[in-house]
Amino acid sequence: MSATFQLDGEDIPFTPGQTIMQAAKAAGVYIPHLCWHPDFPAHGSCKLCTVKLIDAHGGRFGSSCTMEAQAGMSIENRTAELDDKRRTLLQMFFVEGNHFCPSCEKSGNCVLQATAYELKMMSPHFDMFYPDRPVDASHPDVLLDFNRCIMCSLCVTASRDVDRKNVFAMGGRGILGRKIHINSESGRLADTDFAVTDRAANICPVGVILTKRKGFAVPIGERRYDKAPISEQVKEPTA
């Protein structure tokens, strides 16, 4: 019998070294997340997967994608307290970028959007930033629309560790200064060896890295998150 911990009162088995997130995913239990991807080491930056570890002193918050599972742990996940905090984080993501779902090819297949539906985000709540983030359409096969970037850095990791190309890097400071940079003299994607077949070309959870000439291929109503909420697709492969 393998060791278990409790997630919202449910026993979740785990193997030593697994994180809370990995064990929950294997058990088919949804923990909201944006920057975590099962194929890559945790980045721990989006904080959507924050859970509450109940201990003798009450409880403390931690990222479930970096917290190692221990036998006997008692973890809170989908409580009103945590989902309220997650919704606020989502609202900050939505106001600091330009997330116009009606004109986005990723709509219906977007992890940010599906997570916001799951957490019943009815409005952005805060004042909008409307930042100026030019698109990079230089590459023949791939469009980069940075308006939708949430700085998960999955493209950075995939390009560096899988494709061995180092096409992307995160740089700059502050909400408006920090951004994804392209590793070429000109700063344009066309001047890198990036290819549409790269792992990094197919890792973006939102609508930044898009294959050209493929937009709106699946009709509304048949897209991934039209069919079922993201919380019911934990066992499905992540893009």
Add this chain to the structure above:
Amino acid sequence: MNAPMNAAPVATKKLKVATTSLAGCFGCHMSFLDIDERILKLLELVEFDRSPITDIKHCGPCDLGLIEGGLCNAENVHVLREFRSHCKILVAVGACAINGGLPAQRNHLDLRDILEEVYQTEAGVSHGHIPNDPELPLPLNKVHPIHEVVKVDYFLPGCPPPADAIWKLLTDLLAGRTPTLGHGLMHYD
């Protein structure tokens, strides 16, 4: 609790509803009309004040105000404030009212540059000058969602929100319930 107080007048008196489109495309209103024959049932429960259906120009005291569209000019702001001061419950209907939507995609551009390009530089029907008739409301530097200017009680996302989502919101409110949308009715697109 508030429920008994809110529920009582429903049977006796029709609720007053006002609707308007600010910087929107009237798509949300079209979606509203997509409730089809349910509008007859709705008319047993509500009476329309200012709305494209009645063509009343200014709204009086209302129970519910539905706002489509964001704020792109000074008139939008005046209409929104009129609605807020007259409506007990104000609902932001659709993507533009909620985050500025399509019109807000001009926000990273300078307003003067846009006007010059549209009316002077680009080839088109109105060469020569930027319209400045005093009857035209002045455009705002940026397009804003309505919650940045007034308190909004409920939000109904969608571009447009499906007719069933609009119906759900109305029936929930008429029954004195907090409106909720489940999977399938909640869309940002």
